[in-house]
Amino acid sequence: MRIRLASLLGLTGAMMAAGVWSCNSSSEEKVDFNAEVRPIINGKCISCHGGVKQSGEFSLLFEEDAMEVNKSGKHGIIPGKAEESEMIKRITHADPEQRMPPEGPALSNEEVETLKRWINQGAKWEDHWSFVPPDPAELELQDSQSPDANPIDHFIIAKLNEVGLEPSPLASPEVLARRLSIDLVGLPPSKEMIRDLQADNSLKNYEKWVDRLLDSPSYGENWASMWLDLARYADSKGYEADRHREMWKYRDWVIKAFNQNMPFDQFTIEQLAGDLLPNPTKDQLIATGFHRNTMTNDEGGTDDEEFRVAAVLDRVNTTWEVWQGITMACVQCHSHPYDPIRHDEYYEFYAFLNNSQDKDSYPVESPVLPVYTEIDLQKKENIQRWIDSVQASGGIAQKASLLKAKEEELKELKSYSLPIMQELAEEEKRQTFVFDRGNWTTHGEEVYPGVPGSLPPLPEGSPYNRLGMAQWLVSGENPLTARVTVNRLWAKLFGKGIVLTQEDFGSQGNAPTHPELLDWMAVHWVQDMKWDIKKLLKLMVMSQTYRQSSTISEEAQEKDPANYYLSRGPRVRLSAEQIRDQSLAVSGLLSPKMLGPSVMPHQPEGIWQVVYNGAQWKTSEGEDQHRRAVYTYIRRTSPYPSMITFDGPSREFCINRRINTNTPLQALATLNDPVYIEAAQAMADSLLKVSNKPEEQITKGFEMSIFRSPTADELEILLSLYQESKGHFSNSKEGLQNLDLTEMNPEKNALTVVANAIMNQDAFITKN
Structure with missing residues (x-):
């Protein structure tokens, strides 16, 4: 389908009589309060004349306050009469002691003229854009030769045309498979998914995998992390x-x-x-x-x-x-x-x-609700049904001992006390x-x-x-x-929101890069999709905008270096949870176990010793050491180290947006944290079963992790690392201690080092 966008602005209006003020032809244009006046007020005036302070009893926060008589008995703003307005007199005063603002440079001539024109045009206040109900672009659906048309793409392409850019080509099937899988379920794609998309890269086949991933239980585990931050x-x-x-x-x-x-x-x-x-x-x-x-x-x-x-x-x-x-x-x-x-x-x-x-x-704490693990809840329901059936059918005397045993079993089931709200x-x-x-x-x-x-x-x-x-x-x-929720979901997929400041839709936050798109999605989501999150995510990931290659052209580097106009696909570092989960997944260690009490995977000794009370970190056993990161125990005064290293919050307060950092400590964590060493060891074990040739083993490990074959240069570097590590482990027990290894197996230990290096590549910890 083809979608024609009608302008939202269409701002034409009768200008005030020419005799009201003297100006050149350009000042006849209507002043846009939000775009031109509000930034001046917020930047130069509001700190003294706003919500915190009202110097001289003059405030510019609300229209009715700004029009009132101030402490001096004068009107700060007189609509239609800029030269008589005390505000204009003070910002243009020749005496530095009287001029406003009292500190910092005076307003520029351009800023003064803008304020004068605005007052002469009637000093009309406008609500900040986000406080006005969405008014999306008028969409007229017509026949189109493009079967892959997506409304999102038309908004994006319209903006790209404005700045003289073209969208990028679509990403390769293997890149797109990894991007989609990580975004929707937080895990790397299956071999089946990659092979299927390589064999058939049609939109219909891609949609099949979108639906499968949205239906996966892993979807909820991935997207819950975003909400748990909030x-x-x-x-x-x-x-x-x-x-x-x-x-x-x-x-x-x-x-x-x-x-x-x-x-x-x-x-x-x-x-x-x-x-x-x-x-x-x-x-x-x-x-x-x-x-x-x-x-x-x-x-x-x-x-x-x-x-x-x-x-x-x-x-x-x-x-x-x-x-x-x-x-x-x-x-x-x-x-x-x-x-x-x-x-x-x-x-x-x-x-x-x-x-x-x-x-x-x-x-x-109170009030609380007794709750059970999923397994114990099922046991409780089964026992209770049996007891109810015995009591209903009679013959209790004959089954008294068995009934008592069942009741005791019921009492032994452990319940937990969950704090809840109650009015x-x-x-x-x-x-x-x-x-x-x-x-x-x-x-x-x-x-x-x-x-x-x-x-x-x-x-x-x-x-x-x-x-x-x-x-x-x-x-x-x-x-x-x-708007806020659509923007948040968009940011999770594209790396940044249409409103960059996800946490601030107020007048000090960033303006939306694509306001019509944001409004269209917000209205479409509520009115047509009935608040359906999966439908909204599907709309986003089905767009050509999402499916673009993340490779940047010279022209885009010059005109859109930060990708605000979405001239290419998203490229962002994975979250703390995704980095850990991906390492465990590609190595085969990740536990599929879902739900239940939080677990305590290995963390360095002594982390909790600095905390006030005597609680101890009791390392979980078995598969609980390798469960998805969303289940890791979070202590606010001492968050799990590798999570906080990759910008996970302490959860003391609501976190609307994690700010990604890039520090040497992150590389040290993925090189040395026990979970990443264990993942590398597990991968080495699997590679030894593939072949006895280092070239084939390394190539396989690369394909398992990065989902492509290594280049000749990459293979040469990794082979060199393998040979050097093998020699080191053949002659040194110290090397075993450095990796916390006990087995004197030079080939396996060298492959462990190589696997660890592969999983430390930028391509592994980044979505592109």
Whole structure:
């Protein structure tokens, strides 16, 4: 199909009478407030005349405030009369003591002229783009000669045409297979997938593999990591004591929700207010663990109310960061410095979350839900069914001893206590007050549940509690939730968001590189796909934009070095979890075991000795040492070393975007961490079974890891490393100790070194 894009702008309007101001012909053009005026205000004025400070009782944060009389009794802005406006007089004042801004350089002539033109045109305020409901480009579907047409590509190509660039050719089948598999399931592709795509690289065959990967249980394990960063999921409580907490059942719920393709609106409501749904299921109660992931301080001598308040504040900030992409922490103390959210509106939203009955005292948190592992849950259900059938059929006396044994067996099944959310009874509801300058002990006026006036109100009929709050977030009128979520998913696939600042959709964040595309996807996802995440991901990965080669041309290097215009395919380093999982997968060590309590793979001794309490890292045994990284135990004060080395967060707070770093410590980790040595050893064992010729062994190892044959130069370098290592291990026991090896087998040990080198290549730890 062919899609014709109609312009969103079409901004023509009647200009003010020429006699109002004197200017050249270029100033007759209508001033764009968001593009031209807001950057000047935010960059030069708002720090003294905004949400934090209102010097001279003049604020530019809200239109109504800017038009009021200031402390001097004058109007800072008089629409249509720039020369009479005190703001213009002060920014053009000849006396440096009177000129604004008081510090730093004066506004440029161009900036002054822009402000004058804007005021003379009526000083019309405009909402920041992200606070305006999406208004996508008008799409007219017509017949096209291209059977592979994807709406995404038309938006991208339109932008490329603007900057004089062409899209790159499609990536090779093996590169695309690896990219797709890593993105959707977090693991390398199967041999079958690569061979099939090499034999048939049609879009239809590619789509078959997209569907298979989306249906894989590994899909949920991969995408859960993104959400667990947002949910600040961890296995400990945080703060100094950082004691253990049973939260793994919530993590399992997230994995299963992704695999079941739960619609995002339902996914949202169950996590924020599952307990307030009619007759909530056990799974819906487990989902509310989202906001029990807050850090809690149960040390002796602390004020319980202080840390309860801290948890509620964190819930407010997290809710806004996750669903609205707006930074809210600063509004605890004052109105937002840049965005239209007032100080009291923060506490109105706080009131939604201020009436849960959670207590985080030691040793027992409440409320909690008893939960079981999947295996024990099945046993429990089977035993209970047997007991129920015996009691229903009679003959209890004859089976008394067996019945007692079954009841004892039932008692012996280990349950875990998962903290959940539960609302206070109506008569126990707390009052909510504005905290003066953010101090929880200094109360201002009482407030009631509500949302900021700059955004749509709660949907009609929604209750003014957490459930209503959740319904508001996923209502069709909310302009942010769909945009923020679409952008987050896009960033996971393409390496960066359409809005680069995923965590900040406010006026200080980056503008979208493709605003029409973002709006079109947001509306299409909600209205047509009904919040279906898998359908949205499929739309993205089916696009030619996603399937491009990541090789950069000279022209693209000059015009689009950071790939903002998407002139080529994505190329980014894998996440901490993906690097570990991929090493275990290609070596054959990765355990397929899913769900259950967190595991403790090997980590260097002494890591936990610096932590306050006496908890110990007890290294897991058997296949639990080689499970997917999403199941690794996370202690906030001492995160798993190789995860934090590759930019994994400590999960103390909500993390919207991991910032990739490139440090020598990362190479040292993949060269020396026991899990990577074990993976290299396992690969060496498998290569010894392939052939007794080093060239063939190395070629096979390269193909297993990089999914192509090595070049002649690469093979020569690896053969040289093999021969050097073999000689070293033939004559030195010290070499064995350096690799923590015990077997005097020069060939195997040399192959271990080579396998380790292969898995340290940029091509192995990077998606391209």
